Amino acid sequence: MGVGVRMEGLRKVYTSPPPLAAGGGSFAPARGPGLGKKKDAKPKKSFQVVALDGVSLEIQAGEIFGLLGPNGAGKSTTMGILTTRVRPTEGHAWVGDYNVWQQQVQAKRLIGVVQQRPNLDFALTAREILSFHAAYYGVAPSERVRRSKELLERFQLTDRAHEMVRGYSGGMMQRLAIARAMMHDPQVLFLDEPSTGLDPQTRLLLWEIIREYNRSGKTVMLSTHNMDEADALCHRIAIIDHGHVIALGTPNELKRSIPGGYLLRLKFSHNSPGVVDRLRQLHGVTEVQTLGDGVDLYADRGGSLIREIVAVLADYAIDLHDVHISEPSLENLFLHHTGRSLRQ
């Protein structure tokens, strides 16, 4: 039987700069009120970052679930709460039947965690890291040897397994961190931006390993800002931004939910009232959003619209400075919901 993950109304407000447990503190700190010069202002309250604001999600047992969002969206904080590393300000989370905060030890037994930043034990060699990790979970010595050998092989680290990891490259550290998380054969694997720092070849290897792991009935939850990764790997995706879930579904459902599917980002010499309405009336156009001296136009076709757009613009004496057409993608979905690119 697989193990699912559930969270209800998770909210996290950091009142001091988040330590690295939250995944690296990639927040844009929004300083709250209270930094006034008044003597009675409490300086303690001067730092406030709302990292998560009421996130509720349910991840089914045996699912590969992705959290997709830009840096600082709240992905690492969500991961941190689910893995006992971040205390939620409000809300609850469960791994299987165990409440992550009230039954930490039981929850920890079920999970394997790969943090955004490799956090290997620098005092040990690669093989020792795997072996001691399994020992913490009570894995028998002979089994530890067998599994570490297998995983080192699988992650192509056997040649340098006897070395201290201080001299490892970033990609090797990341691979070892993932191998370590699998050492005790956890029911749920949490991977916070697992392919950061990996070359394309190793990334494909990692995807294959994740799929293989999942085929044995294990649940995988990963966070990423890479749409291709989310698209290729995940059964379901939650798109998260500024601590809110803004869309949830399978990659195909999400892509279908974008009005029109195609996005044409147009830059004009200047904007003129009325032009947006005219563009909206073009055949196949589902939505037009004004964006400075230009528009984002959602439609069910791409390049074939350009001629008609140019004709409309000519009526208003507007020059078309730039056109960018993108096909249906999660990137477009994110743009549609937030007006920003995932990479911004």
Next chain:
Amino acid sequence: MNWRTFAALLARDAHVARRNLATLLLQTMLQPMLFVFVFGRVLISSGMMTESYKGLLLPGIMAVTMVITGIWAVAMPLIAEFQFTREIEDRLLAPMRIEWLAVEKILFGMLQALIAGAVVLPTGWLVLGKGVGISITQPLLWLAVIFLVAVFSSAGGLALGCSVGQTQIGLMFSMVIAPMIFFGCVYYPWSALNHFPVIQKLVLLNPLVYASEGLRGTMVPHIAHLSTLLVVGILLAVDALLIVAGLNRFNHKSVS
């Protein structure tokens, strides 16, 4: 409580310590031995100190070596592991309440402090040569003091290690460790401060004073020293306080 996990964490620390044994020994033993040689041999043989200073010095050196070893053994790795690399993360995720990881650190620091004490005593004795004049009349009380000193050192290391950042290590030595040693009645008995009444009162805030005086009281009872029972009581209180403070700081540092 998950003893298997606890034992595995101890085994990990022991493994790392074994690997760094030579550095560890040099780090903790060299300086006290140099002190013993200069103060206990050079100054005495040149007639600048009397022979009785040997007996006074050895318990102090034992106390300071134990305390510095315990603090060093717990604080330094913790400071590094809680930094940017978050090396400790994997152990925080071990299936055990995180407080037990802190307890493991205290236990391991204690063991190192006790080993340091067990090594420095005979070595120091050897360097000092004849006429040390130690007489342990109450071995159980002596062992109790040693135990409390070991707890003080490692719990102090935990509290310090969780309060100090990597960039403040230098400051920690110059602001905490150095004054603690020089005002810790290590190289002189507390009664030697009789002519400095204010300082004599102030140094009572320094727990190393009780470690030095406690060992002096149980090893060279003929030299004037603080009451050993008082020392035991205060060390007990200091230990309890540091354990609570250390665990608190550790928790605070571990979970955001």
